Ligand code: DGT
C-alpha cells in the first residue's frame with residue numbers, strides 16, 4: 001500500500017492495557033468532546049455508548065501527536081463511525097454541534113447536577129428528574145426523604161464538588177497514617193486512585209491499608225475510624241464489611257470492578273491552615289475546613305498487588321485489563337486474585353509487574369495508565 005508523505009499508519013493495541021497513556025496528551029480538543037458524549041451516555045444509563053466513546057477518547061490520548069486530518073486516524077482501533085463523525089466536525093468546523101447541543105441540554109445539565117450529589121446515582125437522579133427536580137435547590141425545596149449519605153452530599157455539596165488537590169491528598173495521607181500507626185504499628189498505607197497516576201486533582205482520595213503479617217489487619221478499620229471520629233476529623237463514615245466468605249460467584253465477572261474488601265466511604269473534615277489564619281470563620285463567612293471524600297480499603301497482604309492494580313485505575317484501564325485477561329488469556333482478574341480458568345489455578349503475585357507478566361503484557365507504570 002502506497003502512503004502519502006504525511007500519512008502515518010499506527011499500530012496500536014485495541015486494549016487500553018496494551019498502550020501507554022500519559023496524563024498530558026496532544027488531543028484534548030477531541031477527547032473533551034468525546035468524553036462529554038461518554039458522560040451523557042452514562043447519565044442516560046447507556047453503558048455500551050458510554051464505553052464506546054471512552055475507548056475512542058482513550059485511543060486519542062495515547063497518540064504521540066495531534067490529529068490534524070482524518071487520514072491521521074488510519075489504522076487506529078476503537079474509532080467507530082459516530083466518534084469519527086465528531087472528530088471530523090471538530091477538524092472542519094472547530095467544534096461539534098452534537099457536543100454543544102448535549103452540553104446545553106436541560107437533561108444533561110440536570111442529571112450532572114443531581115449525580116454530582118454524593119450518594120446519588122443515575123437511577124435516583126433519573127427518578128427525581130422525571131418528578132421535575134433539576135438541581136440542588138429543587139431537591140431542597142421538594143423536601144424528599146434522603147438517606148444519610150445523600151444528606152451529607154447535600155450539606156457539603158459545594159466542598160465535595162471542588163477538586164481535591166494533591167497537597168490535600170498528601171495531608172489526608174499523613175492523618176490516615178497517624179491514625180493507623182497509633183492502632184497498628186507496622187501497617188502500610190498506600191495512596192492509590194488518580195493521585196497514584198500523577199493526577200494533580202481528584203474527586204476523592206483513595207487509600208489501601210495492609211499489614212505484612214496477614215491477619216493483623218482484621219478489625220483495624222472500625223478502630224481507625226473511631227480514632228478519627230474522636231478527634232473531630234470526620235463528617236461522615238460508612239464501613240462496608242468484607243464479604244470474602246460469602247463469595248459464591250467467585251471468580252467475579254470480568255466486567256465487575258466491585259470487590260469484597262472491608263472498606264470505608266467517608267468524608268473528612270480537613271483543616272485548612274490558610275483559611276484559619278485569615279480568621280475568615282470568625283466573621284461567619286466560610287469555615288476553616290474543607291469536606292473531602294476519602295475511601296479507605298483494608299487489604300490482606302497476599303492480595304495487595306492485585307488490590308493496588310485494581311485501585312490505581314483508570315477505570316477504562318481496569319476494564320480492559322479484565323477483558324484482556326478473559327478474552328485473550330482465558331483468565332479471570334479482579335482486585336483479589338488472578339485465576340487461570342483453563343488450568344484451574346490461582347496465579348500468585350507480590351507485585352504489579354508480576355501480574356502484567358502473568359497476563360503476557362508489557363509492564364505499564366501507574367502514570368501511563370491514564371486511559
Ligand atoms: P478521581 O475521580 O479523581 O477520584 O479518579 P480515580 O481514578 O481515582 O477514580 P475513583 O476514585 O473513582 O477510583 C479509583 C480506581 O479504583 C478506579 O480505577 C476504579 C477503582 N474502583 C473504584 N471503586 C472500586 C470498587 O468498588 N472496587 C474496585 N476493585 N475498584 C474500584
Ligand code: MG
Nearest residue numbers: 193194204206
Ligand atoms: Mg479517586
